[in-house]
Amino acid sequence: xxxxxxxxxxxxxxxxxxxxxxxxxxxxxxxxxxxxxxxxxxxxxxxxxxxxxxxxxxxxxxxxxxxxxxxxxxxxxxxxxxxxxxxxxxxxxxxxxxxxxxxxxxxxxxxxxxxxxxxxxxxxxxxxxxxxxxxxxxxxxxxxxxxxxxxxxxx
Numbered sequence: 001x002x003x004x005x006x007x008x009x010x011x012x013x014x015x016x017x018x019x020x021x022x023x024x025x026x027x028x029x030x031x032x033x034x035x036x037x038x039x040x041x042x043x044x045x046x047x048x049x050x051x052x053x054x055x056x057x058x059x060x061x062x063x064x065x066x067x068x069x070x071x072x073x074x075x076x077x078x079x080x081x082x083x084x085x086x087x088x089x090x091x092x093x094x095x096x097x098x099x100x101x102x103x104x105x106x107x108x109x110x111x112x113x114x115x116x117x118x119x120x121x122x123x124x125x126x127x128x129x130x131x132x133x134x135x136x137x138x139x140x141x142x143x144x145x146x147x148x149x150x151x152x153x154x155x
Contacts, residue, residue, distance in 0.1 A: 004116070004120055007116040007117075007119045007120040007123070008112055008113075008116045010116070010119055010135075011035075011111075011112045011113075011115035011116035011119055012112050014035045014115060014135075014139065015031045015032060015035055015111055015112060015115065016031075017139065018031040018034040018035050018038075019031040021034075030084065030111070031111065032084065032110075032111030032114065032115065033081060033084055035111075035115055036056075036081050036114075036115065036118075037081075038138045038139070039052075039115075039118060039138065040052055040056070040079050040080070041138070042134055042135075042137055042138040043055070043122070043134060044079065046134060049078055049079055052079045053075055053076075053077060053078065053079040055118060055121050055122065055125070056075045056079055056081070056118060057075045058117075058121060059114060059117035059118035059120075059121055060073060060074075060075055060114060060117075062117045062121075063110070063113045063114040063116075063117045066113045067109070067110035067113045067114070069110045070110045070113070070114060073110075073114075119131065119135075122134070
């Protein structure tokens with residue numbers, strides 16, 4: 001079972017945004033980890049540490065069959081992502097930040113799959129409107145400007 005296309009698209013947008021934002025001279029963490037940590041911070045305030053840890057653990061469990069490179073990844077008791085290894089970093093380098101090719105991504109992109117699964121769970125439990133509201137608090141509006149919701153409305 002794969003992540004919903006809308007959630008994969010949104011996850012890809014967030015990862016692409018963070019990949020572009022992370023192009024600085026000093027070394028930074030991966031785009032997947034930056035997206036995950038922003039979600040953790042934003043959602044942790046709303047659902048608490050235990051609530052986020054539970055959602056993240058479930059998302060990781062759902063993502064593993066679609067991306068074997070996530071097998072070594074763990075969610076700690078405080079919700080932190082551990083074991084995000086070299087395999088995922090190599091895949092992240094393949095994310096095309098060219099907006100003309102934004103819908104193209106590697107077939108086994110663990111970062112997109114994990115984030116898409118987490119976003120999908122949030123949409124199920126919180127609803128689309130509240131999920132997008134929480135995401136807008138963590139990212140600037142331009143990440144969401146041209147994303148259409150499943151109901152054909154502008155997000």
